Amino acid sequence: MTWLIPILFFVVALLYSMAGFGGGSSYIALLVVAGLPVSTIPLLALLCNLLVSAQGSALLLWRGHIRPRPLLPLLSGSMPAAFMAGSWRIEEGAYFWILAFGLTGAGLALCINVGASEMTRRLPPIILLFIGVLLGSVAGLSGIGGGIFLSPVLHLLRADKARQIAGTASIFIALNSLMGLLGQLTKGPSVFLDDHSSLYWLCPLAVLLGGQLGSRTLSTRLTGPQVRRVTGFLVLAVAARLWWGIFAA
Numbered sequence: 332m333t334w335l336i337p338i339l340f341f342v343v344a345l346l347y348s349m350a351g352f353g354g355g356s357s358y359i360a361l362l363v364v365a366g367l368p369v370s371t372i373p374l375l376a377l378l379c380n381l382l383v384s385a386q387g388s389a390l391l392l393w394r395g396h397i398r399p400r401p402l403l404p405l406l407s408g409s410m411p412a413a414f415m416a417g418s419w420r421i422e423e424g425a426y427f428w429i430l431a432f433g434l435t436g437a438g439l440a441l442c443i444n445v446g447a448s449e450m451t452r453r454l455p456p457i458i459l460l461f462i463g464v465l466l467g468s469v470a471g472l473s474g475i476g477g478g479i480f481l482s483p484v485l486h487l488l489r490a491d492k493a494r495q496i497a498g499t500a501s502i503f504i505a506l507n508s509l510m511g512l513l514g515q516l517t518k519g520p521s522v523f524l525d526d527h528s529s530l531y532w533l534c535p536l537a538v539l540l541g542g543q544l545g546s547r548t549l550s551t552r553l554t555g556p557q558v559r560r561v562t563g564f565l566v567l568a569v570a571a572r573l574w575w576g577i578f579a580a
Contacts, residue, residue, distance in 0.1 A: 348545030373474030383542035409467030416471030417514020441563025476504035
């Protein structure tokens with residue numbers, strides 16, 4: 332199945348970038364099903380997440396859909412947490428527990444159809460800081476960028492309007508993926524030494540192409556509830572497979 336992974340990564344990047352996300356949860360799901368080693372999964376997922384979300388962030392920034400007020404406390408908490416969590420060495424069993432919880436939460440977050448409201452409220456910076464620390468830690472440990480959690484949370488809290496939330500989530504994903512990736516690289520070059528080295532250039536190339544195609548509509552089509560729900564069900568299916576493996580062991 333290894334040869335199929337870059338093709339599937341292309342499709343995931345295309346769909347997720349149209350919905351304003353990077354695709355980290357689905358990259359992880361695909362890599363888990365393919366049976367890649369734990370050292371490969373978060374590294375490759377974070378790299379591809381970064382490439383896709385960076386393209387979307389650039390477009391949203393250009394269109395003026397990014398506001399610094401909620402973004403600064405979120406990033407102040409999340410970026411150090413993502414780097415520190417990414418540098419931690421964890422056992423395979425513990426990683427799969429974290430991954431199962433992360434994918435379950437990601438799938439549920441994607442399936443939630445939270446409608447945007449024109450009525451918004453200003454959240455205290457300390458709450459945004461706490462949210463950032465929590466999601467940054469998840470990003471660094473698992474390889475999930477955190478945006479698929481952040482976006483529904485901000486919608487539920489009515490923290491901003493839909494386009495501005497999409498812009499905040501996109502920057503959040505890109506920068507936390509970068510910090511998590513840097514944290515993973517502190518573990519040394521051994522993370523690249525496995526039987527799937529070709530994926531380190533095939534998958535990034537695939538998501539660059541897919542993300543570019545999807546990001547062209549990002550600034551005008553920022554919501555993708557149907558795409559998120561379908562992807563959420565797929566992620567939940569993989570999470571269920573992980574839970575089965577954990578409890579059957």
